[in-house]
Amino acid sequence: MAYKAVFLDRDDTIVDDPGYIRSPEQLRLIPGAAEALKQLQKMGYLLVIVTNQSGVARGFITEQQLENIHQELKRQLATENAAVDGLYYCPYHPDGEVKDFSVESNLRKPNAGMFFQAEEDLDIDLTQSWMIGDSYRDIQAGQAAGCHTILVDVPGKIREKKKTDAEPDRKAVNLREAVNIIRMYEFHQKAKSSKQASEQSQSPDDLADSSEPEPANQTLSDKLEAKDSTHPPQTELEAVVEETAPLAAPETKIETEAASEEESQATAPESAKVYTAKSRTEAPQPAEPISETHHLLEEIALRLQRKDREGLYQEFSVFKLLSLMLQVIAVFCLIISLGFWLSPKVGGEPVVIMIGYSIALQLIVVALLMMHSRD
Ligand SMILES: [Mg+2]
Known part of the structure; x- marks a missing residue:
């Protein structure tokens, strides 16, 4: 059975981002991040960091320096009894200065190459997995991989958003709230499953009633409600792996807890892969009929929750x-x-x-x- 996982961006999600982290001394865990990772592991998720590191292509740091920074990250997590199961980075950027890394790459978010590589390496079920990151590029990558997505929307932070950027499934003020969102989602899913099971055992005919299409005009709260009440995958992905020339599709840079440095170097060079994600729109998901009053109450409850949650999850x-x-x-x-x-x-x-x-x-x-x- 495949594992469920939480994919995490690195900078401004787990660690503070001063621009480019160029040495281990600059690495600072965001308060509460290690505790959040521990909670996710207790919930049965593999933890996988997926991070763009164009500083390598731009010549700001070498891969060895990046390796040292990641060792420091693991050390700091370990001091708080936390750990990750995999760490993937993309050193490529088309506008880089270092020739070997100045290329387009399907590993670079918003592409989902690192997700598919982790899926293969760690036997991950992407449809049961989550992506948590602080940029819309993270969200786009997570959606391309078929994961649920949470945007860490730090109050006061200005982020780039294009018109074409899709909204995340949820937003959180920090990693701790993101964990709570996942926990609540699982709770609702379990409650829904047990309700459906009891309904099936009582009257099988009810199943036919539950297949009504979604209403055309949905509010934000309706959509959130629908996402809770339907099964996760909005898109179904097909990963197509093709052998291509090295320049067009650079090698995968992988670093897992178990893999040795020699192994990661050995896997990199020739095995250039391109991952193509094809999304398919599913048939309308079944939605339970909800009255207008219920909608209104849900909206009020949602707004009240959002009003207090910043204070709730602040350090x-x-x-x-x-x-x-x-x-x-x-x-x-x-x-x-x-x-x-x-x-x-x-x-x-x-x-x-x-x-x-x-x-x-x-x-x-x-x-x-x-x-x-x-x-
Ligand atoms: Mg980031």
Whole structure:
């Protein structure tokens, strides 16, 4: 039986992206990323990193330096008891400076070559798998491979989106929320399966009623609902592998946990492959009839959930805690000054001092919050 997997982009999804990471010292895991990977593994997913590394083609780093960076990534994950099952990178770019890597490649996202290679190497069922990334290029690649897709839509980050870019199945503020989305999806799928099983055992005729076509005018929440209530594959992919000339289709650069350096070098050169993904539109998926009121309630629930989820999945902030503590002290000083002012035994000087403290603390709180929001 094939395994389900979660494909992950590297930069700005698992690690911070300063532009191009050129040395292991620059590598920083995004807070919460290792924990999210551990959760996915516990849920039974293989973890596969698929990353474009055009810095090799552009001459910014060598493959050996990239290897060192990835060793550091694995080391940092290991310190948090996390690990990946495969790591695939594409060093090619058509506008590169290094001759050997300055070519088009089907491995480069938005193409799905790395996904198909992982499918073959690790026995992955792509239709049961997910792609999580922070760019529409990641989403396009995931969809070309036939995976579910989640866009890590970091608040405040500006990303390039073409008119032709398809929307992801879901959006998340970070990797932790993405894990929660997958968990909820599985929960709904299991609930749906058990419901269908019980319906079949009670009245087989009900099956005929469930084959109604989707309504023509779907809102966003309808589509999300439909995606939850239907089976995952929107497209079915056929991978066609052809032998081609090396320049037109560069070799696959693969790095798995098990593979040695010698093995990965040995597999690369001659086996140039082109993967062609052909998508087929499926027949309309069965959709359960839902009333207008239900639609409206779903929409309201969705908006309420989105309103709070940023705060839910944000990391703990020292700035926020410190601001809260100082705010409490500032209010306390204000109350004391009020007590002094009302007391006939205390003169005006302590009142002024306490109000001064209160104002100073309030200003510090405002400064801390401004620094935090700029972060
Ligand atoms: Mg990225």
